[in-house]
Amino acid sequence: MIVGSGTGYTGHDRDLSFELFHQENLLRYDSWHYARLAAGEAPERWAVHPQYVEELVEDVEGLAETLVSLGVTVHRPLALPPDAGPLTGPGWRATPTPALNIRDNTLIVGDEIIETPPMVRSRCLETRLLAPLFRRCFEAGARWTAMPRPGLTDASFDLSYARHAAASLGAGAVPSARPGPYDAGYDMMLDGAQIVRLGRDLIVNTAQANHRSAADWLERHLRGRFTVHRVERMADSHIDATLLALRPGVFLARHDRVRDLLPRPLQGWKFIVPPEPDPADFPSYLPRDLLLTSPYIDLNVLSVDETTVLVNTAATGLRAALETNGFTVVPVRHRHRRLFSGGLHCFTLDTVRDGGPEEYLN
Numbered sequence: 001m002i003v004g005s006g007t008g009y010t011g012h013d014r015d016l017s018f019e020l021f022h023q024e025n026l027l028r029y030d031s032w033h034y035a036r037l038a039a040g041e042a043p044e045r046w047a048v049h050p051q052y053v054e055e056l057v058e059d060v061e062g063l064a065e066t067l068v069s070l071g072v073t074v075h076r077p078l079a080l081p082p083d084a085g086p087l088t089g090p091g092w093r094a095t096p097t098p099a100l101n102i103r104d105n106t107l108i109v110g111d112e113i114i115e116t117p118p119m120v121r122s123r124c125l126e127t128r129l130l131a132p133l134f135r136r137c138f139e140a141g142a143r144w145t146a147m148p149r150p151g152l153t154d155a156s157f158d159l160s161y162a163r164h165a166a167a168s169l170g171a172g173a174v175p176s177a178r179p180g181p182y183d184a185g186y187d188m189m190l191d192g193a194q195i196v197r198l199g200r201d202l203i204v205n206t207a208q209a210n211h212r213s214a215a216d217w218l219e220r221h222l223r224g225r226f227t228v229h230r231v232e233r234m235a236d237s238h239i240d241a242t243l244l245a246l247r248p249g250v251f252l253a254r255h256d257r258v259r260d261l262l263p264r265p266l267q268g269w270k271f272i273v274p275p276e277p278d279p280a281d282f283p284s285y286l287p288r289d290l291l292l293t294s295p296y297i298d299l300n301v302l303s304v305d306e307t308t309v310l311v312n313t314a315a316t317g318l319r320a321a322l323e324t325n326g327f328t329v330v331p332v333r334h335r336h337r338r339l340f341s342g343g344l345h346c347f348t349l350d351t352v353r354d355g356g357p358e359e360y361l362n
Contacts, residue, residue, distance in 0.1 A: 001072050002133060002349040003064040004100040006056040008080035009340070011047040012290065013094050016154055016177065017121045022292050022341070023162050024236055045095065046290060052336050059334045060100070060347060063310070066332050067348075070304055075351075077102065077129040087124055089152050090182030094121035099129040101342035102349045103240070106130065107192040109202070109226055110357060112143035117150045117214060119189040119237065124152065130349075137351065147217055150187030150210075155179050158186045158209035161236055190214030193238035193346060198245055199358035201227050203262065205239045227361070231261045240345045241299045246272070246327065247306035248360060254296050265361045274299070274321040281314040283335055292341040300343025304330075310344050312337065 012018055019026060064074050077099040087094045105127050107114040113134050115127045127134075127146075138144045150156060154177035163174045189210035196203040202222070206212045212230075219228040235242050243262075244252045253259070253271045260267070277295035285291065298315035301322075311319050313331040322329050337343050 001067060002075045002077065002102055002130065002351060003067065004060060004102040004347045004349075005077055005079055005098050005129075006053060006060050006100050006340070008082060008084070008098045009048060009053050009056065009100065010095075011045055013122055014044040014046050015092065015094060015121060016157065017094075017119060017152060020157055020159070020162055021120050021237065022290075024165050025292055025294065026290070048339060049289070052289075052339055055335055056100075056340055059332075059336075063332050063334070063344060063347060066310065066330060067304070070308065070330070072304065075133050078132065080129065087121065089121065089124070091153050091180050092121055094124070096125065097122050099126050100340065101193075101346040102126075102130065103193045103342075103346045104191040104238070106349055107195060108349065108351055109197065109222065111141065112145060113137060113351075114218075114221075115146040116190050116192050117147045117188045118152075119150075119191060119210070121152050124149070133351075145221070147190070147214065148188050150189055151182055151184060152187065153180050153183050155183040156185070156187040156210075157189075161208040161233070165236065186210050186213060188214035188217055190218070191238060192349075193240045196239065196243060196245055198266075198360045200225070201229060201263075201359075201361050203229050203231060203239075203243075203266075205231050205234045205237070207233045207236050211237070226357075229263050229361075234258065234261050238346075241293070241296050241343065244299065244301060244303070244345065246301075246303050246309060246322075248358070250325070252299060252301065252322075254299060263361060270325075272321060272325050275317040277315070278317060281316065282338060285339070289339060291338045293338045295338070297337045297343050300337075300345040302344040302348055312344065 067074050080096060080098040084096050087096050105116055105118050107116050118124050134144055159174055166174050186209040194205045204215050206215050215230055242254045243258050246252050250270045253273050256271055256273055259271055298312045298318055302310040308328045308330060309322055310330050310332050313333045319329045332344060
């Protein structure tokens with residue numbers, strides 16, 4: 001298993017890609033910047049307090065140590081260089097971030113590594129920090145594939161879901177993106193965290209045209225080896241804080257309504273729905289600190305095997321719900337999960353597991 005790195009995290013570029021990716025949480029600040037971006041102004045840099053970064057690094061190192069203690073072979077990505085320059089594309093510039101939420105830009109299916117097309121500009125070269133590990137897998141016989149790379153121009157993003165979210169929250173209209181000479185339609189964009197892997201079946205969440213185009217590619221590429229099942233708008237993008245498979249026949253779910261979105265054979269699985277998150281389980285922050293996830297982020301747990309689950313130490317209600325259902329819970333500290341947009345599942349990428357791909361939907 002690969003465990004990400006928080007070293008070198010300094011902040012966020014508030015550009016179009018970042019705003020779209022975190023739209024539903026940023027809307028609650030009434031702080032969308034689409035009008036500014038449509039006018040062609042430079043993105044705002046939003047710093048993260050150094051103390052939070054230090055504590056993030058401590059917690060990620062603790063996660064890695066816990067996995068080693070459970071007998072997991074742990075690998076780590078390269079650190080982001082301290083002098084890393086900006087990333088540039090056709091008409092945009094972004095500050096790179098470290099390989100922290102490594103679940104997002106890579107999908108492991110069978111013996112194949114698939115680098116998925118990122119949705120956030122600052123992360124467009126993130127998998128280069130994992131490339132030495134992927135090279136070793138390739139040399140050991142794995143397939144190594146990259147989906148078509150997105151241009152990430154303003155007009156390459158489908159804004160339909162953003163408009164839907166803005167309208168539902170009464171946040172006003174989202175203006176159209178400025179066209180440019182490098183536009184090539186809606187880019188393929190799809191993160192690995194939009195996919196639940198169940199043996200030879202993949203549950204893929206799609207919320208707009210970028211996702212659907214990427215799902216088309218994935219479906220054709222994997223045909224005959226894996227089956228893609230689409231769910232529409234289970235979430236705006238990632239679903240691993242909404243639905244996770246804990247073991248065959250058991251899901252962890254944010255709410256029971258998720259059941260109706262799944263293929264019929266999966267609707268009969270057991271759904272563990274934990275109690276609502278307790279606000280006391282989260283640190284207090286200043287008003288300027290951007291909360292990039294919902295309080296449900298602690299559902300982003302990591303299954304080590306069919307009975308052992310790593311859970312945030314602070315998520316007391318979730319821990320109790322899993323223990324009641326017969327799971328062995330291993331508590332792991334992760335304090336600032338709402339600031340860094342990821343939980344224990346996000347920080348990890350399992351590359352090799354015991355056993356082989358099973359058939360769960362037949």
